[in-house]
Amino acid sequence: MSVDTVIQGGTVVTADDTIEASVAIDEGEIVAVGSRAAMPDAENSVDASGLLVMPGVVDPHVHVDDMFSVDSYETATAAAALGGTTTYIDFAWQAWVGELSIFDAEGTLLEGIERKREKGESALVDYGLHGAITRETQGVLDELPDVLNAGVTSIKMFTAYEHGLSNGFMNRVFKRLADLDGVAVLHTEDPSVCDDLTERFQEEGKGDPEWYPRSRPDYAEAMAAEDAVRMATEAGCRYYGIHTSCRKSAAVLADFREQYGSDMVRAETCTHYTTLTDDVYEELGNKPMIAPPIREQDDVEAMFEHLSRGSLDVVSTDHCGYKTESKDVENWWESTFGANGLQVSLPIFHDAAVNDRGFSYPFLVRTMSRNPARIFGLSKKGAITPGMDADIVLFDPTETYTVTAADNASEADFSIYEGREVTGRVKKTFSRGELVADDGEIVGTPGHGEFVPREIPNWSV
Ligand SMILES: [Zn+2]
Numbered sequence: 001m002s003v004d005t006v007i008q009g010g011t012v013v014t015a016d017d018t019i020e021a022s023v024a025i026d027e028g029e030i031v032a033v034g035s036r037a038a039m040p041d042a043e044n045s046v047d048a049s050g051l052l053v054m055p056g057v058v059d060p061h062v063h064v065d066d067m068f069s070v071d072s073y074e075t076a077t078a079a080a081a082l083g084g085t086t087t088y089i090d091f092a093w094q095a096w097v098g099e100l101s102i103f104d105a106e107g108t109l110l111e112g113i114e115r116k117r118e119k120g121e122s123a124l125v126d127y128g129l130h131g132a133i134t135r136e137t138q139g140v141l142d143e144l145p146d147v148l149n150a151g152v153t154s155i156k157m158f159t160a161y162e163h164g165l166s167n168g169f170m171n172r173v174f175k176r177l178a179d180l181d182g183v184a185v186l187h188t189e190d191p192s193v194c195d196d197l198t199e200r201f202q203e204e205g206k207g208d209p210e211w212y213p214r215s216r217p218d219y220a221e222a223m224a225a226e227d228a229v230r231m232a233t234e235a236g237c238r239y240y241g242i243h244t245s246c247r248k249s250a251a252v253l254a255d256f257r258e259q260y261g262s263d264m265v266r267a268e269t270c271t272h273y274t275t276l277t278d279d280v281y282e283e284l285g286n287k288p289m290i291a292p293p294i295r296e297q298d299d300v301e302a303m304f305e306h307l308s309r310g311s312l313d314v315v316s317t318d319h320c321g322y323k324t325e326s327k328d329v330e331n332w333w334e335s336t337f338g339a340n341g342l343q344v345s346l347p348i349f350h351d352a353a354v355n356d357r358g359f360s361y362p363f364l365v366r367t368m369s370r371n372p373a374r375i376f377g378l379s380k381k382g383a384i385t386p387g388m389d390a391d392i393v394l395f396d397p398t399e400t401y402t403v404t405a406a407d408n409a410s411e412a413d414f415s416i417y418e419g420r421e422v423t424g425r426v427k428k429t430f431s432r433g434e435l436v437a438d439d440g441e442i443v444g445t446p447g448h449g450e451f452v453p454r455e456i457p458n459w460s461v
Pocket of ligand 1: 318
């Protein structure tokens with residue numbers, strides 16, 4: 001038997017261990033992991049000496065080609081490939097009409113899925129979709145079974161912004177999702193607290209970016225998280241808290257997880273909440289204006305404590321591709337909310353977690369690949385074992401380089417990590433066996449990436 005590719009000489013990282021092993025790939029799948037002698041003949045041989053061979057990053061929180069990102073699927077997936085991310089999950093929106101929206105009429109989640117799948121035709125790596133409910137309609141409750149059947153098995157809801165939902169309606173969605181065994185994905189910030197503080201600051205002329213984090217305080221995030229996770233667990237609905245940014249909300253989620261079990265409550269933080277503090281608002285102005293805001297050093301410590309304990313499962317990016325011009329405004333409240341991060345998430349988090357804090361490579365694989373794949377029903381992603389998709393990143397843990405937006409494949413023309421020196425660099429990225437990024441260059445073909453219908457996940461493992 002002869003296979004397409006063998007990657008040899010590297011150190012394979014699993015969720016529990018590191019092993020010196022070769023990996024054989026055929027027709028896009030991993031077919032063998034073992035000693036070099038045990039590998040079949042291959043058309044291509046890839047030398048991974050001195051490199052880590054890791055499953056591609058699975059980023060479950062990415063915004064592409066809509067009101068929250070100027071990136072196209074082509075530019076976002078190029079950034080992903082260069083950063084070692086081989087699958088991301090974007091959002092299929094229920095169209096609404098409003099100041100923040102790009103839609104001119106209300107629509108359905110199924111239309112949102114269709115729209116994103118069309119945009120996804122230029123993808124370089126694979127992607128999935130969360131449904132995002134923005135309007136309190138009977139129609140959206142009625143279409144949920146079809147949405148889940150379309151491979152969109154998680155539904156995002158916001159407590160804040162013009163597309164936020166009331167507790168009453170969220171309660172109905174949780175009950176419906178509980179019946180269907182779907183996953184609820186929650187953005188939690190108490191809207192009345194945040195809106196009132198914002199209005200005060202506007203009246204007082206506090207438009208400098210340093211005021212921004214004070215307009216969306218940690219307790220407002222924790223309050224809304226507590227309401228939402230309480231309703232979800234009461235309803236028997238699985239809950240995933242996105243972009244947990246602070247000690248207070250992480251503690252709320254950890255409490256409910258303790259009480260209801262990890263088969264009911266899961267959560268993520270983002271790369272920036274583990275690597276930046278609110279000093280960035282003085283240094284970078286509105287560029288790191290992200291909701292929830294970047295917090296304090298103690299919150300960074302809390303993120304690592306919870307990741308280490310397992311009460312936070314995942315590190316995502318919340319990538320939003322915005323241009324500097326949308327940040328270059330007089331008052332922070334006129335700025336766009338969000339920042340790009342897909343291309344550097346793995347090297348930045350690796351440097352902070354492994355090099356600075358002594359976490360292991362398997363920890364990196366758990367939080368960035370295995371856990372998000374399992375939590376979101378991507379059964380062929382997130383591990384290097386036979387039968388899985390050959391989504392593989394070759395990573396040099398010793399190469400040092402400086403992050404700069406000049407390297408961005410994203411349409412976004414700045415980096416909130418500009419000038420940061422990191423040790424650890426992505427050398428090659430394979431998507432289902434095809435080399436898509438090689439030493440900082442895109443070598444894959446747009447259109448290779450596919451929409452991945454996700455299964456109803458099993459949270460008991
Ligand atoms: Zn987001």
